Amino acid sequence: KNEVEQSPQNLTAQEGEFITINCSYSVGISALHWLQQHPGGGIVSLFMLSSGKKKHGRLIATINIQEKHSSLHITASHPRDSAVYICAAVFKAAGNKLTFGGGTRVLVKP
Amino acid sequence: DADVTQTPRNRITKTGKRIMLECSQTKGHDRMYWYRQDPGLGLRLIYYSFDVKDINKGEISDGYSVSRQAQAKFSLSLESAIPNQTALYFCATSDTTDTQYFGPGTRLTVL
Numbered sequence: 757k758n759e760v761e762q763s764p765q766n767l768t769a770q771e772g773e774f775i776t777i778n779c780s781y782s783v784g785i786s787a788l789h790w791l792q793q794h795p796g797g798g799i800v801s802l803f804m805l806s807s808g809k810k811k812h813g814r815l816i817a818t819i820n821i822q823e824k825h826s827s828l829h830i831t832a833s834h835p836r837d838s839a840v841y842i843c844a845a846v847f848k849a850a851g852n853k854l855t856f857g858g859g860t861r862v863l864v865k866p
Numbered sequence: 867d868a869d870v871t872q873t874p875r876n877r878i879t880k881t882g883k884r885i886m887l888e889c890s891q892t893k894g895h896d897r898m899y900w901y902r903q904d905p906g907l908g909l910r911l912i913y914y915s916f917d918v919k920d921i922n923k924g925e926i927s928d929g930y931s932v933s934r935q936a937q938a939k940f941s942l943s944l945e946s947a948i949p950n951q952t953a954l955y956f957c958a959t960s961d962t963t964d965t966q967y968f969g970p971g972t973r974l975t976v977l
Contacts, residue, residue, distance in 0.1 A: 787964055789964075789965075789966070791966075791968075797954060797970065797971045797973075798968065798970055798971070799956065799958075799968040799971075800968070801965050801966055801967065801968075804963065804964060804965050842908065842909070844909075846964060852897070852916075852960070852964055853899075853911055853914060853924070854909075854911070854964075854966065856908040856909040856910070857908060858906065858907070858908040859908055
């Protein structure tokens with residue numbers, strides 16, 4: 757069964773702290789996406805990766821294919837990083853469709 | 867202007883009514899998707915279309931139908947709305963790299 761699990765479900769941090777969100781998936785994938793959902797509801801694609809590591813500003817995404825695990829890191833967190841972060845997998849047997857994790861709600865306090 | 871637009875943005879309706887949610891995109895993508903989001907359940911795929919002549923069911927298609935009127939337009943219909951279809955609905959498009967671009971969402975309430 758194609759499953760995607762995220763942890764933690766909720767995370768509260770102080771401004772400036774380093775944040776890590778974890779994503780595990782059940783079987784082989786062709787790609788892993790990280791998305792950000794703003795408090796107003798809009799969803800933005802942050803990263804798509806199939807191996808290694810990607811960095812954009814203060815955001816870093818890594819993936820370990822052997823361990824079926826990906827992490828999203830936020831360095832020097834800021835209140836504007838408060839959002840729901842969602843990972844989604846493209847399972848090899850499922851064509852180009854995404855299967856989504858339940859999301860991690862991040863609150864960064866000033 | 868937004869690349870992916872959805873109308874309406876909010877809708878309150880009654881059980882049994884027919885509802886259509888519309889999605890338009892200016893990105894020129896062939897692939898379009900409809901998702902629903904429920905608290906605690908994450909996003910789930912309702913229908914998807916990889917080109918104008920291609921329509922496929924997702925994991926929760928029962929109670930929904932779609933129409934791909936053109937490359938740029940993909941509509942979702944609820945033939946007879948029921949309260950458990952109350953949710954946030956998102957349209958999305960993707961290019962061949964699978965990066966997805968989401969619309970702003972439609973908040974639907976079925977009373």
